[in-house]
Each structure stands twice: as structure tokens, then as C-alpha cells.
Amino acid sequence: MAPQLDGYFSQVDALSDHFIDRLAKAVAIPSISSDAARRPDVVRMGEWLAQELKALGASVELRPLGKQPDNPSLDLPPVILARYGSDKAKRTILVYGHYDVQPAEKSDGWATEPFTLTVGDDGRMFGRGSTDDKGPVLGWLNAIEAHQKAGVDFPVNLLMCFEGMEEYGSEGLEELIEQEGKAYFADADAVCISDNYWLGTEKPCLTYGLRGCNYYSVEISGPGADLHSGVFGGTAQEPMTDLVRVLGSLVDTHGKIQIPGIMEQVAPVTAEEESLYDNISFTMDNLHESLGSKTTIFEDKKSTLMGRWRYPSLSVHGIEGAFSAPGAKTVIPAKVIGKFSIRTVPDMEIDKTNEVVAKYVEDVFAKLGSKNTLKVYPQHTGKWWVASPNHWNFRAAGKAVERVWGVQPDFTREGGSIPVTLTFEQATGKNVLLLPMGSSTDGAHSINEKLDKRNYIEGIKLLGAYLHYVAEEEQA
Amino acid sequence: MAPQLDGYFSQVDALSDHFIDRLAKAVAIPSISSDAARRPDVVRMGEWLAQELKALGASVELRPLGKQPDNPSLDLPPVILARYGSDKAKRTILVYGHYDVQPAEKSDGWATEPFTLTVGDDGRMFGRGSTDDKGPVLGWLNAIEAHQKAGVDFPVNLLMCFEGMEEYGSEGLEELIEQEGKAYFADADAVCISDNYWLGTEKPCLTYGLRGCNYYSVEISGPGADLHSGVFGGTAQEPMTDLVRVLGSLVDTHGKIQIPGIMEQVAPVTAEEESLYDNISFTMDNLHESLGSKTTIFEDKKSTLMGRWRYPSLSVHGIEGAFSAPGAKTVIPAKVIGKFSIRTVPDMEIDKTNEVVAKYVEDVFAKLGSKNTLKVYPQHTGKWWVASPNHWNFRAAGKAVERVWGVQPDFTREGGSIPVTLTFEQATGKNVLLLPMGSSTDGAHSINEKLDKRNYIEGIKLLGAYLHYVAEEEQA
Numbered sequence: 005m006a007p008q009l010d011g012y013f014s015q016v017d018a019l020s021d022h023f024i025d026r027l028a029k030a031v032a033i034p035s036i037s038s039d040a041a042r043r044p045d046v047v048r049m050g051e052w053l054a055q056e057l058k059a060l061g062a063s064v065e066l067r068p069l070g071k072q073p074d075n076p077s078l079d080l081p082p083v084i085l086a087r088y089g090s091d092k093a094k095r096t097i098l099v100y101g102h103y104d105v106q107p108a109e110k111s112d113g114w115a116t117e118p119f120t121l122t123v124g125d126d127g128r129m130f131g132r133g134s135t136d137d138k139g140p141v142l143g144w145l146n147a148i149e150a151h152q153k154a155g156v157d158f159p160v161n162l163l164m165c166f167e168g169m170e171e172y173g174s175e176g177l178e179e180l181i182e183q184e185g186k187a188y189f190a191d192a193d194a195v196c197i198s199d200n201y202w203l204g205t206e207k208p209c210l211t212y213g214l215r216g217c218n219y220y221s222v223e224i225s226g227p228g229a230d231l232h233s234g235v236f237g238g239t240a241q242e243p244m245t246d247l248v249r250v251l252g253s254l255v256d257t258h259g260k261i262q263i264p265g266i267m268e269q270v271a272p273v274t275a276e277e278e279s280l281y282d283n284i285s286f287t288m289d290n291l292h293e294s295l296g297s298k299t300t301i302f303e304d305k306k307s308t309l310m311g312r313w314r315y316p317s318l319s320v321h322g323i324e325g326a327f328s329a330p331g332a333k334t335v336i337p338a339k340v341i342g343k344f345s346i347r348t349v350p351d352m353e354i355d356k357t358n359e360v361v362a363k364y365v366e367d368v369f370a371k372l373g374s375k376n377t378l379k380v381y382p383q384h385t386g387k388w389w390v391a392s393p394n395h396w397n398f399r400a401a402g403k404a405v406e407r408v409w410g411v412q413p414d415f416t417r418e419g420g421s422i423p424v425t426l427t428f429e430q431a432t433g434k435n436v437l438l439l440p441m442g443s444s445t446d447g448a449h450s451i452n453e454k455l456d457k458r459n460y461i462e463g464i465k466l467l468g469a470y471l472h473y474v475a476e477e478e479q480a
Numbered sequence: 481m482a483p484q485l486d487g488y489f490s491q492v493d494a495l496s497d498h499f500i501d502r503l504a505k506a507v508a509i510p511s512i513s514s515d516a517a518r519r520p521d522v523v524r525m526g527e528w529l530a531q532e533l534k535a536l537g538a539s540v541e542l543r544p545l546g547k548q549p550d551n552p553s554l555d556l557p558p559v560i561l562a563r564y565g566s567d568k569a570k571r572t573i574l575v576y577g578h579y580d581v582q583p584a585e586k587s588d589g590w591a592t593e594p595f596t597l598t599v600g601d602d603g604r605m606f607g608r609g610s611t612d613d614k615g616p617v618l619g620w621l622n623a624i625e626a627h628q629k630a631g632v633d634f635p636v637n638l639l640m641c642f643e644g645m646e647e648y649g650s651e652g653l654e655e656l657i658e659q660e661g662k663a664y665f666a667d668a669d670a671v672c673i674s675d676n677y678w679l680g681t682e683k684p685c686l687t688y689g690l691r692g693c694n695y696y697s698v699e700i701s702g703p704g705a706d707l708h709s710g711v712f713g714g715t716a717q718e719p720m721t722d723l724v725r726v727l728g729s730l731v732d733t734h735g736k737i738q739i740p741g742i743m744e745q746v747a748p749v750t751a752e753e754e755s756l757y758d759n760i761s762f763t764m765d766n767l768h769e770s771l772g773s774k775t776t777i778f779e780d781k782k783s784t785l786m787g788r789w790r791y792p793s794l795s796v797h798g799i800e801g802a803f804s805a806p807g808a809k810t811v812i813p814a815k816v817i818g819k820f821s822i823r824t825v826p827d828m829e830i831d832k833t834n835e836v837v838a839k840y841v842e843d844v845f846a847k848l849g850s851k852n853t854l855k856v857y858p859q860h861t862g863k864w865w866v867a868s869p870n871h872w873n874f875r876a877a878g879k880a881v882e883r884v885w886g887v888q889p890d891f892t893r894e895g896g897s898i899p900v901t902l903t904f905e906q907a908t909g910k911n912v913l914l915l916p917m918g919s920s921t922d923g924a925h926s927i928n929e930k931l932d933k934r935n936y937i938e939g940i941k942l943l944g945a946y947l948h949y950v951a952e953e954e955q956a
Binding site: 226241242244246249255294297298302308316318320321322327328329331334343347373376418421 | 691693702703705708711713714716717720721724725728729733734735767771772774776778787788791792793796797798799800804806808810812813814819821823849851896897926
């Protein structure tokens with residue numbers, strides 16, 4: 005199958021310096037979407053990307069998204085919509101990525117200049133955006149170029165959607181995807197997103213599930229203004245006293261959620277699923293390394309993977325309105341807002357979850373007998389996503405992995421949410437595949453973000469091979 | 481007794497515009513001690529005060545205190561030490577006050593310019609520092625001047641200690657007082673501090689007790705760095721989960737401290753004390769007004785006053801290291817530091833209290849079965865203070881109140897701490913009296929700080945009358 009890949013692969017190897025140079029050019033543009041002062045760089049990055057696509061023969065549109073809601077004087081960067089090929093005899097694959105990056109300063113602790121791609125002798129290529137998500141985005145462009153230079157026919161029509169606000173809430177993107185689902189994206193047969201990571205460092209994976217996230221605020225207020233604890237301590241009921249009791253009732257040290265009606269919604273483990281975990285390439289050592297400690301809830305791989313992928317978790321993130329600086333301040337805060345979130349899984353429902361959370365928090369608070377005032381409300385909610393790993397889109401990707409890496413991929417889920425996944429699924433009605441390029445040690449949002457040269461170059465081969473296999477794969 | 485007071489009082493009334501003008505000049509100098517950029521204004525204020533004292537015939541020293549520990553390029557403002565009179569036949573009274581103020585900006589919500597004394601038709605004099613503590617400090621100077629102009633012999637030798645860092649931790653003062661206890665202050669027979677407030681708005685009080693304060697940090701850490709709750713929620717034991725459980729175990733909504741060994745140290749209520757509370761001029765309406773709500777622990781005056789003055793209280797102030805901004809962030813904080821403090825009362829001991837707090841927190845944490853790491857330690861501690869309200873220093877002040885205000889004063893304590901009180905008592909070995917000038921609605925650290933003209937002018941009479949009575953009062 006797909007014998008033409010040999011020529012393509014050789015061409016990718018031959019062009020590898022050129023592809024690394026292209027990544028270096030992209031990393032050099034500090035397209036930090038969360039920093040208003042960097043907005044011109046984000047726009048410049050989008051325009052550079054559009055120019056590269058045009059030079060490869062793609063048709064490109066820069067779609068404006070209007071003003072940024074929380075900063076109405078600021079234009080959102082454009083979404084790059086592009087099409088390469090429109091042969092009705094071929095399948096059409098829609099790919100997504102983002103060209104903006106997280107903030108980075110050398111002084112944060114980087115060993116190298118964050119906006120200079122620095123390739124070490126060991127093949128590690130350091131730079132902000134190298135793995136998240138400029139490497140994967142350029143992977144698609146590189147695949148096109150290598151096909152052209154190898155004289156290999158491009159196997160599919162490629163639709164591309166590259167945004168510039170992913171690291172700041174993908175502002176405006178959801179509406180655009182919904183609107184274009186039956187327009188610009190109308191002929192898409194399947195969707196592929198390369199914006200996540202291998203579970204470890206050695207074995208590729210295909211990702212078929214994501215947890216959702218319901219994020220809650222618990223607001224407790226009493227006095228008209230912040231008070232001095234010397235004057236009012238012992239005479240006023242204190243909102244913080246109530247709040248730490250409420251927050252302390254949500255989950256225990258071992259991750260057990262105390263809210264009735266949460267675990268009851270979780271889909272039971274099937275025998276088929278049960279057998280999945282043992283073969284996954286992951287060890288407790290991997291977890292200890294990425295955690296930087298051994299403070300895990302479980303001691304075994306299977307419970308750990310299930311805890312991350314298929315069970316809900318509850319985290320308390322912090323408190324707004326209380327004293328949070330170093331040092332000592334004898335304040336009784338008048339109004340405090342606790343923040344916590346629940347990672348959701350099949351078959352949890354957003355509304356049902358909101359309901360049991362509100363009821364539980366209100367019940368706990370009622371038992372305190374406090375005169376203070378409680379409000380509990382979701383700040384945002386996002387559904388979990390699970391695709392069928394037996395869909396032809398996944399089967400094709402599995403064959404591509406085997407061809408490029410010589411192993412069958414792990415089928416994994418992610419504990420976090422990638423909301424755009426569900427948006428694409430709902431807007432197009434097509435299967436969505438997550439096909440990662442980087443590995444678990446890339447440090448996407450950390451200092452010293454990197455992409456291994458091997459993952460980049462073999463990743464370009466993988467994206468191209470996937471397009472060949474997905475062009476041929478039987479629908480059944 | 482003290483018939484010469486009539487002439488003094490008339491003179492104070494005659495000079496009242498001049499005294500208000502003097503306060504206006506002092507308020508006009510923005511001597512904000514916490515703002516490094518305002519340090520020259522603090523120094524200017526100290527120099528102005530020294531000049532006023534010299535003009536009245538006092539001998540004055542500006543004592544340098546060296547550099548500010550947390551900002552070593554910055555000189556601390558000088559302490560003004562002054563003496564007026566050195567007649568060995570007279571008693572010597574040491575008074576303390578401070579010439580620095582809290583920050584204030586019109587944009588904070590002030591109705592008037594904070595550094596322009598603005599006298600309303602109702603006699604309320606608005607301005608930063610009017611009541612805290614420039615009004616009382618100038619009260620002593622005005623008393624000297626009115627004696628001179630009335631031709632009334634000044635009844636005591638007056639030692640004065642006015643500092644410029646009270647609103648920023650009285651940096652450097654404790655050492656100076658300890659050092660001068662048997663030197664500059666050697667001949668002091670009693671101490672008087674005018675830097676607190678009436679319990680209400682109508683009845684003067686003398687203050688004979690203050691609670692102490694032990695301030696604690698509880699530090700819980702686990703992972704090597706902050707984590708993403710999508711990736712690690714459900715697999716890592718989270719420090720915040722442990723911390724809210726620990727903080728939630730300390731005190732209940734009704735102010736009941738859950739730590740064994742605290743209440744056991746509290747001195748029992750005597751029959752004499754029991755009878756004290758009923759006559760105190762204070763109502764629950766006063767409390768509701770200053771609280772800005774009705775969220776009180778108790779429904780009656782006596783329990784409320786006891787809760788503020790003679791029982792310990794525990795307040796949870798906040799958490800360092802957790803998410804504290806508005807909005808939503810899905811972080812699992814790697815290290816969080818909870819802050820709480822206990823207001824201490826007779827006969828609680830600092831060391832014993834530290835011991836039972838540490839033991840309790842460690843026990844609660846141990847029961848969680850967490851792999852995270854706990855540290856609990858006091859950030860600072862300060863002892864409570866109680867003087868005898870039957871001492872001749874208090875008896876004299878009581879007579880002065882009766883003479884000026886026509887009522888017997890309430891004998892009150894304060895819930896907060898004024899550490900310098902204990903320092904003066906220990907350094908001089910003499911009785912310390914707190915003799916407030918302002919009332920409970922003055923808003924010392926708030927916007928629209930004010931001093932009522934009545935409290936200022938009658939307060940000047942009160943300070944002078946106190947000096948006459950304290951000069952005569954029998955030691956027994």
C-alpha cells in the first residue's frame with residue numbers, strides 16, 4: 005500500500021534543513037496572543053503563514069474576527085483559511101492548528117533565547133512555539149512542499165484552519181467554525197488536529213477522547229467592606245471561615261469527589277476498555293518525572309491512566325478577594341470567591357453536573373448556619389469528547405504510524421480539554437482525529453519548550469503518510 | 481480641684497481657629513510612610529513638627545533610625561524626641577504619637593481632597609491624618625501653647641516621642657524605646673498614648689487592654705511546579721485540597737476555635753469584670769453600622785464586647801501561591817501558603833499557643849494521609865496588654881474626662897494590638913494609659929478620614945486637664 009510514500013519520505017529527509025529553517029523563521033516571530041502589545045507580531049505571523057501557503061499554491065483567505073471582547077480597541081488576529089487542491093475525485097481533509105504562542109521571556113528561566121530556535125547536538129530544538137503549535141502547523145506546509153519536490157501527487161484536497169488566539173481562549177473561533185461548517189468546510193470528509201502530545205517520549209499515539217471542564221465560582225460575602233481582624237475578629241462571621249469549610253468539603257486528598265451525583269453519571273468500564281490500559285506505553289516513572297515529585301494518588305499505571313482519562317477529577321484553583329501576597333496582613337476579607345473545576349467524562353451531563361454541584365455547595369453552606377450570603381455558579385462549561393478509534397480516519401492514521409514509526413500507536417485520551425475538537429465535530433458532522441507530533445517532555449507552556457528534530461521530521465512524514473492512507477481507507 | 485483649668489479652657493476656645501489652622505498645615509504634608517516616593521514628605525513633616533515644638537520652647541532631638549530594612553537605599557524618617565520643662569518638683573509624663581499617615585488618593589473615593597483639611601458646617605474635619613494621628617499629636621502642642629497664652633503654669637514636665645513609621649510597622653522604634661527607657665525617658669512617671677478611638681461616638685473612654693496577635697503560615701507543597709488540572713487532575717495529590725481542609729478545621733462560623741489548648745489558657749471572667757459590660761456605651765446598632773451588615777456572631781452587646789476584648793479569635797486571611805485573580809485558571813498550584821492569625825488575651829502564652837497550633841495543624845494534616853509536605857510556623861507574634869484601670873494615671877484621666885465631658889468614661893479594651901504600648905510599659909516600667917481623642921466613626925484607615933471639631937477642641941482641653949490631674953493624683 006501507498007508505495008509512493010518512499011519517494012515522499014526521501015524528499016522530507018532531503019529537505020529537513022530547509023524545514024528546520026522554516027520553523028526557525030516562525031519561532032522568530034513572537035506571536036504572543038495574550039499580550040496586547042504583541043498583537044502586531046501575531047498578525048505578522050498570520051500574514052507570514054498566509055504568504056508561505058500562497059507560495060505553495062494554496063488559495064488563502066485571512067478572515068477578520070472583529071475586536072477583542074475584553075479589549076475593544078484591539079483587533080483580533082485573522083484566522084487563516086486555506087485550500088490546497090479541489091479534485092472532486094479525492095477526499096477532502098480539514099486540518100486545524102494555531103500560530104500564536106504562550107508568553108516567554110529569557111528571564112523566566114529559559115536556557116536559550118525563547119524566540120530563537122536553538123538546535124542542540126542531541127536534536128532537541130528549543131524555542132517558544134516549536135512544539136505548540138508552529139511545528140505541527142508547518143508540518144502540513146512541509147508535507148505539501150515535499151510532495152511537490154518529489155513529484156508525488158498530493159493524495160487529498162487539504163482544507164486548513166489556522167487561528168491566532170488559541171492561547172487566549174480561541175476568541176471568535178467557535179462562531180467562525182459553526183458558520184463555515186456547511187460553507188468553507190462543506191466538503192470536508194474528516195478532520196485532523198495536531199495540537200497535543202504523545203503520552204511518553206518513545207511511542208506515538210492517536211487520541212480519541214478528551215475530558216470536559218466545568219469551572220465554578222463559590223462567592224461568600226458578609227460585611228460591607230474588608231475588616232481589621234483586631235477590631236472585628238470574634239464579633240463578625242467571617243466569609244473566609246465559611247469558604248474554606250465549603251472548599252474543604254468538595255474532594256479528599258485521594259481525589260475522591262464528595263459531591264453526590266457526580267460518580268453516578270460516569271459510564272461503567274467495559275471489558276474491552278479494561279484490557280486497553282495494560283499495553284499503553286506509560287510508567288509511573290514517566291508520571292513522577294513530569295510531576296516533579298512522587299505525590300501521586302495511585303501507585304499503578306492503570307489506575308493512574310483511568311484517573312486522568314476516564315474518571316472525573318476536582319481541583320481547587322484558588323480564592324479571589326482574600327489576602328494573596330507574601331507577608332502578613334490582618335484582614336478579614338468582606339467577599340471571597342473560591343474557584344474550582346470538575347473535569348468531566350462520559351456520560352456526565354453539563355446541566356446535571358451544575359445542578360448537583362450547586363445543591364451540594366448550598367447544603368454544606370446551610371449546615372454552617374452562617375449569616376453570610378452564598379452564590380455558586382459555573383464560570384464556563386465544556387463538554388467531554390470521545391470519538392470512535394475504529395473510524396476509517398483513525399484506521400488510516402494507525403497505518404501511517406506503523407509505516408513511519410514501525411509500531412502500532414497507543415490509543416489514548418487526554419485529561420484536558422481542546423474545545424475546538426468538539427466544535428469541529430459538531431459543525432462538520434465528521435470524525436475528528438487528534439494526531440500528535442511532539443512528545444510528553446516538550447514543555448508546551450513551560451520554559452525551555454522544545455520539539456525533537458526526530459519528532460518534527462518523522463512527524464512531517466507521518467502527516468503526509470496519514471493523508472495517503474486516509475485517501476484510500478475503506479469507509480466501512 | 482484644678483481651678484486653673486477654667487482659664488486654660490477659655491484660652492483653648494479662643495485659639496480654636498489657630499489650632500484648626502495648625503492641623504490644616506499638618507494634613508497638607510502627605511507624610512505617607514509606606515510609599516518610598518513620599519519619604520521626603522515624611523521627613524518634612526517631622527521637621528515641621530520639630531520646628532513647632534522649638535517655637536513653643538521645647539528642646540528637641542531628631543533621632544535618625546538608619547536605613548529601612550526592606551529598602552536599604554531609603555533612610556527611615558527621624559523619631560522626634562522632645563522635652564518641655566524639667567522641674568524636679570513636677571511629675572514627668574511621657575507621651576507618644578505618630579506623624580506619618582496611611583496612603584490616600586482622591587480617586588480612592590474621597591469626597592474631598594485628602595490632603596486638604598476640609599471643615600464642614602457640621603464640624604466634621606476631613607483629611608488624611610486628621611484623627612490618625614496628627615490631631616492628637618498636635619493636641620499636646622496646642623495644650624502647651626494655650627497654657628502659655630493663658631498664663632497658666634504647665635503642671636508637669638512633658639516628654640514626647642513622635643515617630644514617622646507607625647503605619648509601616650514602626651520600623652526601628654522598639655530598639656530606640658528600649659534603649660531610651662533608662663536614658664531619655666528615665667524620669668517618666670507615667671505614659672500616655674493618644675492613638676485610638678472611642679468605642680462609639682458620644683461617650684469618651686479610657687483604654688486599659690489590648691489583644692495580642694500570633695500570625696501563622698501553613699505551607700503545603702507537593703509537585704515540582706504548578707500543574708495543569710486537565711493533565712494532572714485525578715492523578716496528583718493536590719496541595720490546595722489539603723490546605724482548604726486544614727484551614728477549614730481551625731474555627732467554625734460562630735467563632736469557636738477548634739484547636740485544643742487555646743481556650744484552656746484564657747483567664748476566667750471575674751464577677752467584677754462581669755458587671756463592667758452592661759454600662760458600656762455601645763449598641764448592636766453601632767456594630768452593624770461599622771460592619772456594614774448584620775452578620776454578627778452574637779446578638780447581644782455583652783457577648784460581642786467580650787468577643788472583641790477578652791476572648792481570643794481566629795481569622796483566616798488568605799492563601800499565597802494559589803490562583804487569586806478574577807476569571808478562571810485551571811492551575812493546580814504546586815505550593816500554597818495559608819495565612820491565619822489568633823488574637824490573644826490574658827493569660828495566653830505565646831510559646832504555648834505556638835505549640836498547640838503546630839500540634840493541631842500537624843494532627844489534622846496527618847489524618848488526611850497526604851504525600852504532600854506540611855510546614856506550619858508563626859510569622860510574627862505579639863503579646864496582649866492589660867493595665868490596671870485603678871492606677872493613679874487612669875484615675876487622673878478619669879477625672880479629666882469628667883471635668884471636660886461631664887461624664888465618667890467607659891473603661892474599654894481594644895481587640896487589636898498597639899505593640900508600642902507594651903514596649904513603653906516594659907522599657908519604662910511605668911503605667912501606660914490609652915487616652916483617645918477621636919470617635920469610632922472617624923475612619924482612620926479608610927477614605928474620608930475625619931476628626932470632629934468638637935473632639936479636637938475638647939480633646940485639647942482633655943489632654944491639658946489630664947496633665948493637671950495627673951500632676952496632683954495621689955500615688956496610692
